[in-house]
Amino acid sequence: MGSELKSLTGSNGSLAQHEDSPRGVAGALKDERPLLKSDSNAGVAASTESIEEMEKKYAPYVRRDVYGTMGLGPWETKEKILLGIALSILVPIRVVIGMLILVLYYLICRICTLFSAPNRDEEQEDYAHMGGWRRTTVINSGRFLSRAMLFTLGFYWISETHRSSSDQGESRGLRDESERPGAIVSNHVSHLDILYHMSSSFPSFVAKRSVAKLPLVGLISKCLGCVYVQRESKSSDFKGVAGIVTQRIIEAHQNKLSPRMLLFPEGTTTNGDFLLPFKTGAFLAKVPVLPVIVRYPYSRFSPAWDTISGARHIFLLLCQFVNYMEVVHLPAYYPSEEEKENPKLYANNVRKLMAAEGNLTLSEIGLAEKRVYHAALNASLNLNHLFGLLQVCFLKASLDLRTCKCSIDD
Numbered sequence: 001m002g003s004e005l006k007s008l009t010g011s012n013g014s015l016a017q018h019e020d021s022p023r024g025v026a027g028a029l030k031d032e033r034p035l036l037k038s039d040s041n042a043g044v045a046a047s048t049e050s051i052e053e054m055e056k057k058y059a060p061y062v063r064r065d066v067y068g069t070m071g072l073g074p075w076e077t078k079e080k081i082l083l084g085i086a087l088s089i090l091v092p093i094r095v096v097i098g099m100l101i102l103v104l105y106y107l108i109c110r111i112c113t114l115f116s117a118p119n120r121d122e123e124q125e126d127y128a129h130m131g132g133w134r135r136t137t138v139i140n141s142g143r144f145l146s147r148a149m150l151f152t153l154g155f156y157w158i159s160e161t162h163r164s165s166s167d168q169g170e171s172r173g174l175r176d177e178s179e180r181p182g183a184i185v186s187n188h189v190s191h192l193d194i195l196y197h198m199s200s201s202f203p204s205f206v207a208k209r210s211v212a213k214l215p216l217v218g219l220i221s222k223c224l225g226c227v228y229v230q231r232e233s234k235s236s237d238f239k240g241v242a243g244i245v246t247q248r249i250i251e252a253h254q255n256k257l258s259p260r261m262l263l264f265p266e267g268t269t270t271n272g273d274f275l276l277p278f279k280t281g282a283f284l285a286k287v288p289v290l291p292v293i294v295r296y297p298y299s300r301f302s303p304a305w306d307t308i309s310g311a312r313h314i315f316l317l318l319c320q321f322v323n324y325m326e327v328v329h330l331p332a333y334y335p336s337e338e339e340k341e342n343p344k345l346y347a348n349n350v351r352k353l354m355a356a357e358g359n360l361t362l363s364e365i366g367l368a369e370k371r372v373y374h375a376a377l378n379a380s381l382n383l384n385h386l387f388g389l390l391q392v393c394f395l396k397a398s399l400d401l402r403t404c405k406c407s408i409d410d
Contacts, residue, residue, distance in 0.1 A: 058373040060274035060363045065302040070377060071312040079300070086319035094318050097152045105145045106216040109223045112138050118222060124244060125212065128204055128225020128259050138223050139202050146199035150192070154323040158196070162329045163357065181260070181288040181332045182253030185350060187360065188264035189272040190305045193294050196325065198224070203262035204248060206241070206281075225259050242281055249285040260290075265347060268367040271306045272296055275360040278351045280343035283335070291330040291350055293358035298324065307377060330357055 055062050063069045066079060075083070112134040118125045130138070150158070184203055186193060197203055204225035212218050212228055227248065229241045251258040265278035272295055282289060296303040301320045305313055317323070333353065339346035355362050 054373060054376055058365065058369060059361075060270040060276060060365065061306045061370050061373050063271060063302060063304070063307050065298060066300050067316060069307055071308045071316055082321075083316075083319050086321065090321065091315075091318045094152050098149060101145050101149050101152065102216055105141065106219060108141050109138060109219050113219070113223065121244065124228060126204075126222045126225045126227075128223075128248075130223075131257070142220075142223070143199050143202050146195050146202075150195050150199065150325075153192070153317060154320055155192075155325050156322065157324075159324075159326045160329065161327070163331055179288050179332075179334065180253055180256060181290045182249035182251075182285055183282045183287070184260055184262045184290045184292055185265055185278075185282050185354075186262065186292040186294060187272075187275055187354065187358070188266050188269045189294055189296060190269060190303045192296075192303055192325075193264070196294065196327065197262050197292075200327075201260065201262075203260045205262055206245065227261075242284065245281055246285045249282070249287060253285065253287040265351075266366075268370055269305045270363075271302065271304045273361060274363040275351060275355045275358075276363055276366055278347040280347050283339075283343040283346040283350070286335060286340040286346075288332045288334045289350065290332050291354050291357075293328040293330070293354055293360070295326040295328075295358070296324065297326060307374060328358055330354065 063071070067073060067075065112130070113127055116127065116130060116134065118127050119129055127138075184197065184201060186197065194205065202224070204227065205221070207221055207226040207228055209228040209230050211221050211226065214221075225248075227241060227244050245261060245263070248258070248261050252260045261282070263282040265280075265282050266276040267279055268276070270276060301316045301323075303313075303317060303320075303323055303325075308316075330353065333350050335346050339349060351362070354360065
């Protein structure tokens with residue numbers, strides 16, 4: 001965040017010169033617009049103080065890679081050169097291969113769903129329970145092509161660690177190891193999480209209802225068995241979705257042929273260093289869950305989808321020559337009788353375990369605070385941009401007055 005602010009302000013707090021403004025802007029305004037300069041500095045100082053406070057308050061969403069908050073820079077000359085090379089060589093190759101993979105999997109799903117009616121239940125539509133060779137083909141090709149897509153995006157190696165259940169067993173007592181976990185619970189850092197889980201276990205997801213109508217992706221999401229939800233809806237829609245998710249989890253728990261549900265109980269993405277409060281949807285079924293922790297080590301661009309637009313995130317991701325991912329698979333978590341009767345307790349205990357095993361910091365803020373932080377960042381950027389435009393406008397007016405005066409004197 002500090003790097004971005006420096007791009008908008010000078011080292012002494014004054015407004016930096018814009019690329020489209022003459023080099024003499026600061027000097028002209030210093031002599032003839034002292035009042036404006038003072039007001040501008042005061043506004044920037046207040047903005048700076050506010051941003052520093054927000055970074056502490058909204059730490060789970062603060063972006064710290066070399067491209068700055070929201071990916072807006074400033075970008076050093078080295079980064080511009082690397083981006084230029086990647087844009088001319090790497091990005092076109094990745095886009096073409098990525099589209100071929102997407103279209104290929106769509107065609108496979110289209111063939112496998114021919115003459116097969118989807119399951120329909122309360123505005124839900126999916127092919128999750130499709131059996132036989134169709135389901136086998138969808139799963140195996142989906143896992144392979146998901147990994148191929150990650151490889152195309154620069155994830156050439158993925159470090160996976162499977163933790164033993166011995167330590168957890170000693171601390172939690174006896175349990176029936178034959179019970180099959182009905183859900184996978186994972187921290188949420190990036191949309192790339194979905195690709196990894198598809199390549200690893202090919203579970204069903206919860207997705208926005210609009211996803212079902214997207215070209216290519218819509219049919220693929222139905223083959224995954226996505227449960228669709230209208231995120232902005234409040235009342236009965238949420239209850240219906242929660243009921244469907246719980247039913248799916250129980251089915252996966254009882255039947256090994258049923259796909260597991262993958263849930264991101266945080267409800268939004270972070271920068272990967274924190275773990276937000278868990279929602280209880282994954283724990284209402286009272287069955288074991290599989291905790292998974294995903295991390296994205298980086299040196300230049302962070303694959304985390306925190307405070308950055310989707311288009312800018314994809315662009316910078318495609319320009320990154322190598323990306324890294326670390327995944328920790330924890331042993332199945334078997335709830336106690338007390339946890340089964342108290343989903344909040346169950347969710348909180350799993351959260352604490354994941355935070356300890358993944359070296360993540362617990363935070364008590366959520367999606368509402370993330371939206372406030374985004375709005376504040378956008379307002380700050382707009383404010384600083386407005387100051388810059390005002391400077392240019394006043395300079396132009398000043399130059400026009402000087403030109404006019406010179407003409408009169410002549």
